[in-house]
Amino acid sequence: MYQALYRKWRPRTFDDVVGQGHITETLKRQVAAGRLSHAYLFTGTRGTGKTTCAKILARAVNCENPQEGNPCNACPSCLGIENGSILDVLELDAASNNGVDQVRALRDEAVYTPAAVRKRVYIVDEVHMLSTAAFNALLKILEEPPPHLLFILATTELHKVPATIKSRCQQFAFKRILPTQIAQRLEYVAEQEGIPLTEEGAALLARLADGGMRDALSLLDQCAGGQDSLDEQAILDVLGLAGNVETAALMGQLAARDTAGALSTLARLYAGGRDVGSVLGELSSLARDLLLRKTAPLGGAALMTGGYDEAALRGLGEQLSAQRLLQMLTLLQDASAGLARSANRRTDAELCLIRLSDEGLDESFAGLSARIARIEERLARGIPAAPKKPETERGGTAPAPAPKDDTPPWEEERPPLPEEPPEEPDYVFDEPAPVPEPPAPPKPPAPKPV
Template identity: 50%
Template sequence: MYQALYRKYRPQTFSDLSGQNHVTVTLKNQMVDGRISHAYLFTGSRGTGKTSCAKILSKAVNCLSPVEGDPCNSCENCVGIDNGSILDVVEIDAASNNGVDNIRDLRERVEYTPANGKYRVYIIDEVHMLSTGAFNALLKTLEEPPAHVIFILATTEVHKLPATILSRCQRFDFNRITSEATKERLQYVCEKEQLTITDDGALLIARLSDGAMRDALSLLDLCAGIDTNITEAIVSSAAGLAGRDYLYDIAKNIKEGNAGGLLTIADKLYGASFDMERLCDELISLFRNLMILKTVKEPQAIIVCTAMELDKLKETAREFNLTVILHSLLLLEGCKDGMKKGASPRIMLETALIKLCMPELDNSTEALLRRITELEHALKTGGPVAVNIQSTVPPSQEIPGPETETAPPPPAVIRQETGEKEITPFRQWPEVMSELSKRAKVIYSVLHGSDAYVKGNLLLIDSKNSQFRDLIKGDSNHREAIRKALLVVTGKEYRLGPYIPTETTPKPAEEDPMGELADKLKSIGATVL
């Protein structure tokens, strides 16, 4: 009968455990020195080797010919423990045996001496599932068990264990297995199974498994059923990563504010029996990847996807700013929580999609920050700012009149006005000078102490330095540096020219520090002479 790969290649010695050297080295040294504890606690995420390590430990303490702390796997005891013929090793599933009566029965059995080995080993898996009464019943036996009994507790949720249990065990934390360690193990299994796997394919399986070796071997088993030559494309197809263009279509419609397009896509997916909660999860994953792309220098080390999909994600990330991404994440997370309480997950998701298109409908702080960010960006770049004006008086409550004059509707778009012909002082010149200090040190030093005026899209520079005109005329790089600094600060492009003073040109008001001090003194009742 065919045996699943994760069962067939279950580690048989401490050395076979991948990525848990901090655990295996300690346990091997304890076996060699004979310092065996009466109770162990193995904790960590799923698929990291907790149960496998417990079985290896149970063989090591009963092995007739141990090899440097490892079980030999060939003696009578090792073989008997593997095939289940020796009953000195008992594995208990706490999820289904979590009552007080189950633990009382265990307490009665621990008094019996082992039949074949040196120790009776009790492996209690998912120990956090025990009831409070069961924990209390186990407490005394766990504290002072018979000399021939060893308890090994395994759990994925150590925070649920009482402190009284934790204090009586030697605790070992199992880390998530790194992608490189998983990749090496996959290549070893493929070599034994006469399969071929590419480096990209093995690395993608490792990333998809999220540090769980069991999940990685299960996915490898699935890929082997498709083709013996396992590539990145086959892994992507087996894991369901292919054919997710609808997510990018949703992101595109969110960017464009097309609520109708979003509801159409949701309706098509719903008609194809697509689970709305799963769609919400995939959207959360999409925006999480966009957030990473916006904040991490090497996102490919964190994001689990193919190289082709990473390019799509990068292209999509360019269309969004971080404020929109964070607002989308929080809104979708709230939608997912609401799906568990609401009557219709479809309506919950459709409502969230509309709010993503129209943040003015969402009264959360994140939605407000998103709108402010978009407004600032539009004003900075000189682009249009959409204004959604809603009447505060419902149509049914309008006051009729004999000759009601209909006021013209307000403009739907506000644009930054340009093209003024009078010369006015350029108030942002200090910010431009600050930007020039980073970009062009030479022209910054020449323009130090200068002023600027604006006339439409013409910027007039008033510099007392006689070298200014020669530098501007002689080298186009200096002119380009000033234009770039203006673009960064104002978001607009200006033509440049020298300032020629006239009588009508307003001068920037110079503040008199003594006058300001006198005003302050008068405000507090002091006499100023």
């Protein structure tokens, strides 16, 4: 039976876990010294090794022959736990049914000592999905845990775990794994599996995995098979991605406001089987990299998703201002979010490209805020105060003189004030009259109230 790569190559000892040395070293020391907590809480994004470390820890605490804190993976306890024949190590999936029945059953059986090994271990995955009732049942056990119990809770959403649970656990935060570390592991696995993965191919997969080893190995699984060489181009073809060269070229056309060119590039990519959503996604990460280079030229290098050569980035950076990049990013994010529920993805992507190449057509928040900034600038120059009554009278009887095309309404010429005093002189004129700015139209002196 074929076994997925990420399962086949799941680490079996703490030393095999990639990129989480700050956690695995601590756990090894605790196991070796016998200073274990009764409850652990593993947090972090998906695919970073939480469940893997939980399984290793469950074996390590029960191993008959531990090796400096690592499980030996050869003794009956290790093997029994690994193949599931020892029922003292239990995995609960909190996502399946809110877990309340499982947690209550667990509480009832918690008093019994384990049958085959030293410690009964409960691994609760996605613990944030537990219902309130299940959390309360769990809390009861965590408050007075029998010495033979060990809880390992794992979650991707720490903020949903009640503080009462958190405070009773030793908490370990799993980091996103660095692309270089993922690439190294991918190359090792590919070599063992006889997959002809090139160095550039491994680097590309590592970038796409976004810090998750499981995603990286799943992507490798998806791309492997048949090719003579699994290089960048082969991966881009299998996954339907545009690739950096095409993305940079498309960004260049947008920067030069070459709408026709950008649309024909998209049409070519579309005909070649590329997904328009991933084209927009790649444009978005390129725009992000360019913006980072502008706003944090020194420190930003570590944050870049990478993969673009320096010359391409510099050329594009000179053509695009930070404001334009911000506006582009906003448009791209909105368009990408909208694609999921779009009836015609290609048209939506084309509309997005048209807006990107001409910021005058942008009706998004970023475009609007640019216009508001312009109005604010004009307001700051001052508006001459206008008396109320004559304006309303004129509005009711005679049409206003047509202003010139580019003259805002408040700058158009006003008719002179009437001779007789208005009906509410106190209200209108007792306030100090603002001093008109030099460019303001001349104003007759206000008549004194009677």
